[in-house]
Amino acid sequence: MGLSPSVLLTEKDLVNYQELTYFNKQEILQAYRVFRNLKKQSIRDRGEELQIPVQMIMNIPELKVNPFRDRLCSVFSNNRDYMNFEEFLDMMSVLSSNAPKDLKAHYAFNVYDFNNDQRLCEEDLMQLLDRLTCGLPNDPSCYMEGKLSDKEKKKIIKEIFAIADLDRDQELSFSEFCHIIDKSPDFITSFIIHL
Ligand SMILES: [Ca+2]
Numbered sequence: 259m260g261l262s263p264s265v266l267l268t269e270k271d272l273v274n275y276q277e278l279t280y281f282n283k284q285e286i287l288q289a290y291r292v293f294r295n296l297k298k299q300s301i302r303d304r305g306e307e308l309q310i311p312v313q314m315i316m317n318i319p320e321l322k323v324n325p326f327r328d329r330l331c332s333v334f335s336n337n338r339d340y341m342n343f344e345e346f347l348d349m350m351s352v353l354s355s356n357a358p359k360d361l362k363a364h365y366a367f368n369v370y371d372f373n374n375d376q377r378l379c380e381e382d383l384m385q386l387l388d389r390l391t392c393g394l395p396n397d398p399s400c401y402m403e404g405k406l407s408d409k410e411k412k413k414i415i416k417e418i419f420a421i422a423d424l425d426r427d428q429e430l431s432f433s434e435f436c437h438i439i440d441k442s443p444d445f446i447t448s449f450i451i452h453l
Pocket residue numbers: 371372373374375376377378379382
């Protein structure tokens with residue numbers, strides 16, 4: 259169902275996208291405007307499908323200040339360097355305030371699982387805390403000082419494990435992660451943005 263760069267959304271597309279996302283018609287059209295505006299700056303036309311470099315998507319105002327924007331794009335795109343409209347729409351839909359908390363939790367877990375092994379280990383949580391407190395590493399535009407020391411981070415992680423690591427294997431499975439989400443909603447505040 260890839261969209262050609264020159265084609266506007268049809269009524270049928272709009273109906274389909276409303277079924278597949280948590281967006282209404284206006285929100286889908288708004289997402290499409292944002293996506294198509296990027297096209298003006300640079301596009302790669304792969305056959306008939308419009309694809310936008312992930313690097314450009316990460317710089318839209320809605321994502322620019324999100325400390326997980328590189329991970330979000332990586333989780334939602336099949337081709338890690340480019341995104342098509344459906345992938346973009348899917349990402350924005352999950353990030354919207356309409357998306358249910360358990361769906362956000364599912365994607366939050368994948369985003370926080372930096373080494374992609376379906377578990378959150380101490381190393382993943384260290385990176386998570388760094389990004390929550392300082393922003394995106396190697397990006398001066400959203401990086402702030404005020405980093406926690408390793409000792410402070412380890413203390414917090416110890417507390418997280420004490421609450422949520424039910425089988426005591428020093429890692430969080432998805433179901434263990436959900437305990438943290440229930441107790442500390444801050445963990446998914448990075449998962450709500452508005453178009
Ligand atoms: Ca992991």
